[in-house]
Amino acid sequence: MTERTLILVKPDGVQRGLTGEILRRVEAKGYRIAALQQLDASTEKLAKHYAEHEGKSFYQPLVDFMLSGPVVAAVLEGDRVIEGFRSLAGSTEPTTAAPGTIRGDLGRDWGEKVQKNLVHGSDSVESAEREIDIWFS
Numbered sequence: 001m002t003e004r005t006l007i008l009v010k011p012d013g014v015q016r017g018l019t020g021e022i023l024r025r026v027e028a029k030g031y032r033i034a035a036l037q038q039l040d041a042s043t044e045k046l047a048k049h050y051a052e053h054e055g056k057s058f059y060q061p062l063v064d065f066m067l068s069g070p071v072v073a074a075v076l077e078g079d080r081v082i083e084g085f086r087s088l089a090g091s092t093e094p095t096t097a098a099p100g101t102i103r104g105d106l107g108r109d110w111g112e113k114v115q116k117n118l119v120h121g122s123d124s125v126e127s128a129e130r131e132i133d134i135w136f137s
């Protein structure tokens with residue numbers, strides 16, 4: 001079966017009007033958008049989604065940021081799409097993310113406690129299945 005991943009356009013991306021540009025890159029790469037919705041996150045969803053980061057210094061700023069406006073959630077399909085989307089997204093810190101990537105081309109540091117880096121992408125098959133359940137239940 002073709003691999004699936006969960007991606008989010010975070011509130012900074014939606015607010016800056018970059019949803020279309022981000023999804024354009026996904027489609028241009030050749031991945032299929034299997035599901036798509038804009039919604040407001042909730043503390044319940046975010047507690048599950050970011051459970052691995054609980055207790056870290058950026059956890060509460062991250063949750064507050066994710067609650068600051070709507071997100072766009074999508075399920076992408078394609079062979080090796082988990083790895084492929086994370087390659088399109090670039091590394092976590094937008095300041096040093098490679099040019100050519102979403103975070104490298106469109107993101108920057110805004111001097112806040114959380115890095116606002118435009119997108120989330122699942123990092124493993126197990127995370128993808130768990131996160132698809134959270135955002136498309």
Ligand code: DAT
Pocket residue numbers: 053058062091092113114115116117119120121123
């Ligand atoms: P990624 O989104 O690249 O998988 P992650 O899962 O380690 O990164 O972290 C989740 C988000 O938390 C990340 O997209 C931005 C924020 N973040 C991570 N590390 C951070 C740090 N050291 N300082 C501020 N924000 C951070």
Ligand code: MG
Pocket residue numbers: 123
């Ligand atoms: Mg992560």
